[in-house]
Amino acid sequence: MCRNELNLQREDQALDDGIARMGEVVFSNQSMPVLRALGLGSCIGLCVLDPVLKLGCIAHIMLPESRSSKASTAPAKFADTTVEYIANEMRAKGAVKSRLRSAIVGGAQLFSFGEANERLDVGRRNAEVVKRMLKKAGIKLVAEDIGGSKGRTVILNTITGEVLVKQAGTQEYCLAKLS
Amino acid sequence: MTVTKKKIESSLSEFHNVARLGVKKASEAINTLSSSALKLDVISAGVAPTARLSEIAGNPEDLVAGIYITVSGNLPGHALLIFPYESALTLVDILLSRPMGSTKSLGEMEESVIQEVGNIVTSSYLTVLSNFYQCTMLPSPPSLAVDMAAAVIDSMLLNTGKFDEDTICIVTKFTGIRKSLRGFFLYVPERIEPAKGGPSLG
Numbered sequence A: 001m002c003r004n005e006l007n008l009q010r011e012d013q014a015l016d017d018g019i020a021r022m023g024e025v026v027f028s029n030q031s032m033p034v035l036r037a038l039g040l041g042s043c044i045g046l047c048v049l050d051p052v053l054k055l056g057c058i059a060h061i062m063l064p065e066s067r068s069s070k071a072s073t074a075p076a077k078f079a080d081t082t083v084e085y086i087a088n089e090m091r092a093k094g095a096v097k098s099r100l101r102s103a104i105v106g107g108a109q110l111f112s113f114g115e116a117n118e119r120l121d122v123g124r125r126n127a128e129v130v131k132r133m134l135k136k137a138g139i140k141l142v143a144e145d146i147g148g149s150k151g152r153t154v155i156l157n158t159i160t161g162e163v164l165v166k167q168a169g170t171q172e173y174c175l176a177k178l179s
Numbered sequence B: 001m002t003v004t005k006k007k008i009e010s011s012l013s014e015f016h017n018v019a020r021l022g023v024k025k026a027s028e029a030i031n032t033l034s035s036s037a038l039k040l041d042v043i044s045a046g047v048a049p050t051a052r053l054s055e056i057a058g059n060p061e062d063l064v065a066g067i068y069i070t071v072s073g074n075l076p077g078h079a080l081l082i083f084p085y086e087s088a089l090t091l092v093d094i095l096l097s098r099p100m101g102s103t104k105s106l107g108e109m110e111e112s113v114i115q116e117v118g119n120i121v122t123s124s125y126l127t128v129l130s131n132f133y134q135c136t137m138l139p140s141p142p143s144l145a146v147d148m149a150a151a152v153i154d155s156m157l158l159n160t161g162k163f164d165e166d167t168i169c170i171v172t173k174f175t176g177i178r179k180s181l182r183g184f185f186l187y188v189p190e191r192i193e194p195a196k197g198g199p200s201l202g
Helices: A079-092 A122-137 B005-033 B050-055 B085-095 B108-133 B149-159
Strands: A025-027 A034-040 A044-050 A055-061 A101-106 A140-146 A152-157 A162-166 A173-177 B038-049 B063-073 B077-084 B137-139 B143-148 B166-176 B182-189
Touching: A025 A079, A034 A044, A034 A055, A034 A101, A034 B143, A034 B149, A044 A079, A044 A122, A044 A152, A055 A079, A055 A152, A079 A122, A101 A122, A101 A152, A101 A162, A101 A173, A122 A140, A122 B149, A140 A173, B005 B038, B005 B108, B005 B166, B005 B182, B038 B050, B050 B149, B050 B166, B063 B085, B063 B108, B063 B149, B077 B085, B077 B108, B077 B149, B085 B108, B085 B166, B085 B182, B108 B137, B108 B143, B108 B182, B143 B149, B149 B182
Parallel strands: A101 A140
Antiparallel strands: A025 A055, A034 A152, A044 A055, A044 A101, A152 A162, A162 A173, B038 B166, B063 B077, B063 B137, B063 B143, B077 B182, B166 B182
């Protein structure tokens, strides 16, 4: 109805800029070795890398489980389906599963209304499901920076293997090297 | 009862027309509060690609003050006011009658002022909706977060519990007599007709 008034890019015109937006997975290539997920609040940024092939991806995961929602075309919308999707896609691009390394960032709770609220705690639930699915898929989780009440940006450099994390008003720091 | 697409479109159109009136009322309230320094204009009443909503306030990593209010009752929804941090400081100067540029950070009092703006805008908006639909709409106390714009918006959107490729929303822009003063009011309804009556979005 009114998409163009907001000047927002349609989701079917992905911007190929190495940025994983909500519900998206971006894969690295020779011309795009650095990937980002910006302003993760309750969402999880999942970084996966094959350090030998220097092939990696970032998924910007929104919700824990797909069973309560109708089918979605967004590949990284749900934590419980994204890990398998990534494993399959990486394998198809030549990655070896036993070499895959991962890091997760995000899952914060920015807003609080003074009482426990399951919906507001979606960040914690996202992190739990992602970790469970990584374990199930046999993908090693090297590091995590999750929880708290602050948003994060994550950057994956597939050449160096570095996972950098940045919060508002602070310097970025290196969470881990996945190589 | 089978809900036809036509009925939903008709309900949506009606909701958006009423929402525009709600924004007009909120604009009058904020105009009065700020001694005419600020007003609201609707820039979008419809659907927006969900994955892109984090960009409505500009750069996703820009620091913003976000005031989030949940709405319960017969016509539940979610309201989020977003001010770029510098605009939030300017707004505090105006509302507390301080010399421009004197507020350098958001302390407890300044946060309280910003949250009150959220209360006033949301309550004015809801008054119109609840009067039109003759239903109860109860706003929560405001919750404030100062963080990256995308993180603030994503946290609100995920709390709506429904996450389709498109989100029905009203997006409203604050414009001020000072170019540095700007912000956005985003309203995401969970229903477009009161719970007793017609179709829901789910």
